[in-house]
Amino acid sequence: MIALYESNKKAAYYEGFANMRRGSGQWRGRGPGRPFAGLRTGEIKMNYRAFLVESGKRLLHSGLTVETWGNISARDPESGLVYLTPSAMPYDTLTEEDIVVMRTDGTLVEGRRKPTVESGMHLGILNARPEINAVIHTHPIYSQVFAVLRQPIPPIIDEAAQALGSTVYPAEYALPGTPELAHNAVKALGGKGMACLLSNHGAVCVGRDMNEAFKVCTVLEMTARIYHLALAVGKPVLLPDEQVAFMKDFAEKHYGQGKA
Numbered sequence: 683m684i685a686l687y688e689s690n691k692k693a694a695y696y697e698g699f700a701n702m703r704r705g706s707g708q709w710r711g712r713g714p715g716r717p718f719a720g721l722r723t724g725e726i727k728m729n730y731r732a733f734l735v736e737s738g739k740r741l742l743h744s745g746l747t748v749e750t751w752g753n754i755s756a757r758d759p760e761s762g763l764v765y766l767t768p769s770a771m772p773y774d775t776l777t778e779e780d781i782v783v784m785r786t787d788g789t790l791v792e793g794r795r796k797p798t799v800e801s802g803m804h805l806g807i808l809n810a811r812p813e814i815n816a817v818i819h820t821h822p823i824y825s826q827v828f829a830v831l832r833q834p835i836p837p838i839i840d841e842a843a844q845a846l847g848s849t850v851y852p853a854e855y856a857l858p859g860t861p862e863l864a865h866n867a868v869k870a871l872g873g874k875g876m877a878c879l880l881s882n883h884g885a886v887c888v889g890r891d892m893n894e895a896f897k898v899c900t901v902l903e904m905t906a907r908i909y910h911l912a913l914a915v916g917k918p919v920l921l922p923d924e925q926v927a928f929m930k931d932f933a934e935k936h937y938g939q940g941k942a
């Protein structure tokens with residue numbers, strides 16, 4: 683991610699100078715050390731193919747899946763195009779040319795590889811949730827414990843309240859890669875859910891951007907692990923709905939630098 687950020691930063695840097703030379707840009711650098719301060723957001727061209735390659739490595743190293751399982755998609759909000767990881771290829775050797783580009787109606791735009799077998803699920807979620815731009819499907823151990831039990835995971839810790847915002851429900855079982863699984867996942871996520879479980883299979887996490895989707899993945903697995911341990915020694919005390927709603931709202935509006 684850092685490498686990608688640096689490369690995008692560098693691209694933005696050069697593009698900023700190009701605009702300045704053409705006299706069409708709005709270069710408003712504020713002195714030494716802030717060469718990007720004046721760039722308009724639209725001037726930073728995101729390389730989604732490189733972004734997906736980096737995100738694949740991030741998924742592999744997160745420990746939330748193994749081998750070639752799991753898959754990732756990102757939607758470019760400007761073009762509406764969706765970038766997906768290819769089917770059954772090792773994340774650590776993926777290249778930009780392996781990334782598949784599709785429209786949300788399922789048509790292939792570009793790609794020499796077959797997209798992930800769960801492309802229908804990714805596109806279904808992105809169609810149903812216009813505010814979501816990143817979808818990550820994982821196979822993590824503790825989330826899968828509840829996916830096998832087909833039991834929901836409640837937001838029992840503060841991090842879950844903030845990142846997940848509600849109970850994570852298991853989708854009704856369907857075979858991998860089928861339209862039924864896509865339909866069931868969209869239904870289990872609902873209109874506001876940040877994650878759902880795929881029965882006897884794994885988890886699906888979403889975000890307005892990739893960082894948020896990864897945060898949801900990490901927090902879901904941590905919550906599942908704590909819930910599993912808590913159930914093993916006693917009866918977990920659930921957080922009241924209003925406290926969960928308060929923490930979710932606080933996390934979105936106030937938590938973090940640059941917020942009031």
Ligand SMILES: [Zn+2]
Pocket residue numbers: 751752819820821858883884
């Ligand atoms: Zn899977």
